Amino acid sequence: MTSIPDAKAPAGEVVLEAVGLTKHFPVRRRLKDVFSRTHKAVHAVDDVHLTLRRGQVVALVGESGSGKSTVARLLAQLYPRTGGDIRLHGETTKVTSGSSFRRYAARVQMIFQDPFASLNPTHTIRYHLTRPLKIHGTAGDDLEKSLHELLERVSLTPPERYLDKFPHELSGGQRQRVAIARALGARPEALLADEPVSMLDVSIRLGVLNLLRDLKERLDLAILYITHDIASARYFADETMVMYAGRMVEGGDSETVTQAPAHPYTQLLIESAPDPDRLAGAADVADEDRGNGEPPSLINPPTGCRFHPRCPKAMARCSTDEPVRLEIGDVPGHWAACWLYDKNEVAK
Numbered sequence: 537m538t539s540i541p542d543a544k545a546p547a548g549e550v551v552l553e554a555v556g557l558t559k560h561f562p563v564r565r566r567l568k569d570v571f572s573r574t575h576k577a578v579h580a581v582d583d584v585h586l587t588l589r590r591g592q593v594v595a596l597v598g599e600s601g602s603g604k605s606t607v608a609r610l611l612a613q614l615y616p617r618t619g620g621d622i623r624l625h626g627e628t629t630k631v632t633s634g635s636s637f638r639r640y641a642a643r644v645q646m647i648f649q650d651p652f653a654s655l656n657p658t659h660t661i662r663y664h665l666t667r668p669l670k671i672h673g674t675a676g677d678d679l680e681k682s683l684h685e686l687l688e689r690v691s692l693t694p695p696e697r698y699l700d701k702f703p704h705e706l707s708g709g710q711r712q713r714v715a716i717a718r719a720l721g722a723r724p725e726a727l728l729a730d731e732p733v734s735m736l737d738v739s740i741r742l743g744v745l746n747l748l749r750d751l752k753e754r755l756d757l758a759i760l761y762i763t764h765d766i767a768s769a770r771y772f773a774d775e776t777m778v779m780y781a782g783r784m785v786e787g788g789d790s791e792t793v794t795q796a797p798a799h800p801y802t803q804l805l806i807e808s809a810p811d812p813d814r815l816a817g818a819a820d821v822a823d824e825d826r827g828n829g830e831p832p833s834l835i836n837p838p839t840g841c842r843f844h845p846r847c848p849k850a851m852a853r854c855s856t857d858e859p860v861r862l863e864i865g866d867v868p869g870h871w872a873a874c875w876l877y878d879k880n881e882v883a884k
């Protein structure tokens with residue numbers, strides 16, 4: 537078989553789930569700590585739950601260092617997890633060998649931020665696309681036809697114009713399209729896209745996001761879209777989850793999370809997103825009123841809510857009690873991990 541199937545199962549079916557996913561990176565001990573009993577660790581990701589479904593995009597939004605890439609790398613099985621579970625079609629996954637990793641990667645593929653770094657400058661596009669077709673056995677009898685189909689899928693046409701080029705002969709947007717085609721070569725069910733457009737010129741970002749949206753629809757892919765840019769999450773993602781300092785703080789459908797944010801951190805993210813009107817004139821609100829400041833150390837994260845030291849609405853209990861996910865009640869599925877909503881139901 538040479539063609540890539542258009543759909544495998546009903547839209548909306550759960551493909552990949554993170555259940556209480558946790559990753560702590562051990563910190564190398566200094567000489568003076570050698571006799572200490574405590575083992576320091578970076579609490580990069582704590583108790584993350586998310587669900588990727590066929591034909592849907594989930595955006596994971598947060599500032600630098602909040603743990604977004606670590607979640608994607610855990611889901612891609614590039615790191616072992618410290619705790620929690622990763623389920624593919626409901627089954628716990630554990631990658632213990634090269635062959636089990638290959639089987640997993642055939643179903644879950646990652647796209648990285650920097651298309652230049654992720655393509656080998658000494659090899660042609662033909663080489664980059666032939667590899668996944670061969671490794672995952674998806675080339676069929678006619679390799680050339682499969683290569684052409686992959687390039688057509690990402691709108692690099694006519695394919696023969698691109699196949700024998702080297703990465704440096706392509707623009708940034710074209711390189712990212714090749715990286716996407718390479719991921720599709722495995723015929724995955726889920727794509728983990730880690731800031732796929734942030735290194736591209738603003739003028740071509742929309743084209744690449746539209747391509748991903750088109751692939752989501754035509755191939756019924758489940759997509760995790762990682763971004764700093766909450767405005768693009770509204771445009772591109774069905775659901776948006778917000779992360780702060782290793783924890784999820786809010787989630788729900790993208791329209792609601794971006795237009796009626798409930799968590800003070802999401803509100804801050806939206807206020808601090810570039811706004812042409814604000815840049816053009818009106819004086820900025822004082823930093824302390826906007827809850828600005830530094831994200832906390834993840835070696836000793838704050839107790840209670842990790843956002844409390846920066847939160848303009850913090851209450852006494854926020855520094856001691858870790859908030860649970862609470863339903864906001866405006867639309868189904870909208871929740872925030874914030875004690876402001878303590879009277880509300882615990883979200884499922």
Ligand SMILES: Nc1ncnc2c1ncn2[C@@H]1O[C@H](COP(=O)(O)OP(=O)(O)OP(=O)(O)O)[C@@H](O)[C@H]1O
Nearest residue numbers: 561578580598599600601602603604605606607834
């Ligand atoms: N391999 C590693 N070893 C130790 N610490 C790490 C490692 N990878 C990430 N971290 C730390 O984990 C935390 C989360 O990093 P991560 O890259 O996941 O955040 P991010 O939200 O993706 O940030 P960015 O948007 O800048 O990529 C950071 O404090 C980072 O320094």
